[in-house]
Ligand code: GDP
């Protein structure tokens with residue numbers, strides 16, 4: 001039987017649930033004999049559309065391309081084949097870490113089949129959004145969709161090309177095609193990318209790829225197996241289940257999968273090696289892009305939550321819309337991802353007397369999702385913990401947690417709430433025993 005050494009850490013909602021913070025919690029765990037539990041963390045999907053915040057011992061770092069382990073020197077950092085690798089962002093993150101006195105060059109590895117983003121894909125992403133009729137997706141404009149599309153067309157770049165003789169020819173071919181496409185957006189739709197910005201992006205890209213060392217490129221399947229001799233491996237998902245390309249509210253989704261078994265395949269590891277799937281939620285919901293959000297709060301409550309929890313995107317700075325927690329889609333996310341353990345971030349945040357939780361829908365909830373209105377939803381009120389002292393706070397948290405826990409379909413999924421967040425720092429949590 002295969003050893004189970006893989007734990008997944010995933011967002012179960014629309015991203016920004018606090019994955020970076022819980023990665024810190026897990027990476028700092030010790031097991032028996034004072035041995036640290038994890039040896040490495042792998043970023044499995046997404047790219048510069050994601051932003052994972054970590055705060056640890058006075059240091060703060062937001063990773064977009066790097067997995068959430070840079071602040072922990074004992075952790076090896078891995079970038080998997082499913083990631084859209086933006087070399088300019090990668091350089092920026094390395095430089096930022098260097099300024100903080102952290103050198104990652106001896107503990108970073110990138111899969112040979114990682115998708116190497118081109119400098120023009122963010123412009124194409126924005127052009128596609130501009131030309132779209134109807135409601136916009138609200139893409140972060142990082143070029144993730146076009147990069148994954150080029151990859152599927154099989155004219156994209158992958159990391160291993162960087163060290164091949166035909167790299168320049170391959171790159172020029174792609175760049176020419178993409179520049180022509182940008183011109184077409186202008187001719188046909190009047191979308192004009194700023195030529196100075198386009199040229200500048202290309203220059204920065206060429207400088208950034210110079211700094212990528214061949215020593216970092218690896219066969220990820222082999223690398224993970226090798227590292228697993230010294231400890232477990234944490235796989236960090238980007239985005240969240242509700243943004244999944246197959247299970248989210250298409251087309252208001254990102255372009256990649258968020259499901260562990262799919263991510264295992266891109267990393268070259270057997271799904272039978274998965275032991276735990278940790279899913280992250282908040283006591284309320286947030287969403288940044290377009291598409292349906294039927295349980296959105298009224299403007300007054302939304303403002304209270306946004307202010308109290310500083311709900312602005314870690315990548316784009318856009319204000320996040322806030323809504324009440326929706327249990328049916330949460331149960332669905334738990335089931336499809338195979339989540340067995342839950343973290344609830346931001347339990348220190350409750351700016352209202354009463355919290356609301358959606359527990360059902362009068363319609364066929366899953367299949368008619370996009371047509372659901374607030375009137376179709378069935379909700380419950382749960383006491384808030386706005387004015388409590390920190391100690392009494394925990395009692396009320398337990399109320400909320402018990403209520404949530406009671407609604408989770410534990411018979412189908414055997415899921416348990418492991419810990420709640422009480423602040424952004426790696427040490428701001430309380431373990432839950434229910
Ligand atoms: P991710 O994309 O899931 O990693 O989440 P982001 O980093 O984009 O956004 C989560 C935000 O919440 C960050 O600013 C975190 O520092 C912050 N955060 C995480 N956990 C907690 C918590 O328990 N309490 C508070 N107040 N903030 C938290």
Ligand code: IMO
Pocket residue numbers: 011014015016017046049050051052137138139140141142143144145237238239240243252253254255288289290314
């Ligand atoms: P992390 O990993 C929140 C959203 C965008 C948009 C949709 C498509 O930090 O949780 P894309 O740029 O992928 O084409 O955008 O997906 N989105 C995220 N929202 N957190 C993220 O990542 C996101 N990554 C993408 O806002 O609605």
Ligand code: MG
Pocket residue numbers: 015016017050051052053314315
């Ligand atoms: Mg984020």
